[in-house]
Amino acid sequence: MILRRYMTRQVISTTLIVLMFLMVLMLGGRLIRYFGMAAEGRLNIGFLFSIIGYNMPTFLELILPLSFFVALMLVLGRMYVDNEMSVLFSSGQSRGRITRLMLPLILVLFLVEAGVSLWAKPYGVAQTEKIWQTQSLSSAFDMVKPQTFISSGDYHFYVGSVDKDKRELNDIYIIQQSPNNLTQDVIITAKKAQQVLTNNNAPFTRLDLYNGRRYEVDNASRQYNQTSFEQYRISMAKPQTDEITEENITSQPTVKLLNNLNKPEAQAELGYRLSLPFLMIIACMLATPLAQVQPRQGRWLRLLPAILIFVACAVSIISLKTNISKQKLSVWSYAWFISFAMLACLWLNVQQQVLHHFRYRKAKPINSLNGGV
Incomplete structure (x- = not known):
């Protein structure tokens, strides 16, 4: 119980720090763009912060899993460098046990990511589109x-x-x-x-x-x-918002996508929204083996390659959305990819035990023969 509280507290605090840093980094470029549009008269300054607020779920959709993954890499990497993992392993703990300690936190983040992907982002995009529509001539008299x-x-x-x-x-x-x-x-x-x-x-x-x-x-x-x-x-x-098209698919509510599953755009978008929460599970399964470093190597050694691997998983889901909407792939490609990614992460977690087991069984007959001689 003490170990679970300690790890949960460390991961949550590090996740929030990384999340705030990435959010400021993303919002910085967007704010510069919006302020430039406001200075040119193409955006009413009164709508500026509303647009930023409605765009927050769009940023969180991919930044939250990445922040959680980076936090796990930093926390677990520090525990390896400080020999805390060695003490845990010598006391009978295992990687699987350490991962299971964070199941409550993973479940909470899974539900948060599902809420952002299935409800908050579509609502934010829809409200943002309404604001941009008011920037047409129907309200341009206030900023012309x-x-x-x-x-x-x-x-x-x-x-x-x-x-x-x-x-x-x-x-x-x-x-x-x-x-x-x-x-x-x-x-x-x-x-x-x-x-x-x-x-x-x-x-x-x-x-x-x-x-x-x-x-x-x-x-x-x-x-x-x-x-x-x-x-x-x-x-x-005015732009048509009732009919689902390739342009407005991201602003459609999830319930409306369920009623239009005959369209490839709706299938691709719905599968994309349902797949993103599983990045939380992949993040935990992937960070546990990749964070392992020797004490003298430092916890930053594997951070950049691990981030690239995790980002590749997220980019793969995005590319699946594009190909499915163009009917190049089946919507079941999401399930196949998530299953493959989890199996690959599972193999990374158990490969040392499996290889050690085979080496032990291979060396056992030789030892038996030596003992007989």
């Missing part, structure tokens, strides 16, 4: 800058000036790119534009243009048609 281009789907806007209340845009130039690679583009100019208030759940964002011209340009012949108007309304379709 004069003489700046704004992109929203197939539309690209140039705004000459804005009134002080940011309720009206002046000197508008709009380029509507042709969908599906057609050969015709549309250019619209207007003296002013006003946003049409609609329900937030409406599938379209509408904008009224006044006193302008509309040009239909044929990209092949360079000919165009010109039309003048006093008032012209354009509608921009």
Whole structure:
């Protein structure tokens, strides 16, 4: 009981330290990017910390298993270097016994990782997408800058000036790119534009243009048609979130994926979410043998190669997701890979005992013969 508390406390504290370090490292680059977007007017500063908060589960999904693995390598490596493992082994303890001491902690982290993968990350991604959608023209009046281009789907806007209340845009130039690679583009100019208030759940964002011209340009012949108007309304379709597609699959709830298992994208995403918690078990089974070092070697000797091996396991799961979504592999590839990884880790844990057993049995007849002589 004392040994279990000691190891659990050491692993938890080291995991939190490594997790905080990796989180700061990951968030640093993302914050620089978001602050740059806010400075350019492409992101409302009020949404900045909301986006960071909703992105936290995305970071935790892979950082948490890696932090747990690094913590195990550091704690077990120190115990080998300080000869604590030698004392435990001489008192009758084994690798399997030491691993079983951490089963409660592994179970808790398994459930935490499952919660992040199955619920927290999809919810965070969905909320982040909603925030980014509000950065389209439906809310761009709050952050638009004069003489700046704004992109929203197939539309690209140039705004000459804005009134002080940011309720009206002046000197508008709009380029509507042709969908599906057609050969015709549309250019619209207007003296002013006003946003049409609609329900937030409406599938379209509408904008009224006044006193302008509309040009239909044929990209092949360079000919165009010109039309003048006093008032012209354009509608921009919002991204479709109800239908599961390759673009929005990560934001779909797990329950919705279960109801659409006939789609390869849903199968790949669901298998990916169910496979990630098993990285906690693989981390423990892999760290126990790889952390073994001689006292004079130092606990940092095997840390980098072990991290590369563990990262290779995580990358393999990600690559399986890509290949399964493209129907190159079966969804059962997740189960085969997890089983293979666990068997390989199990062999690393018992190989010394197995090899020692075979050597002992091979040497036993020779010793018996010598005794008879």
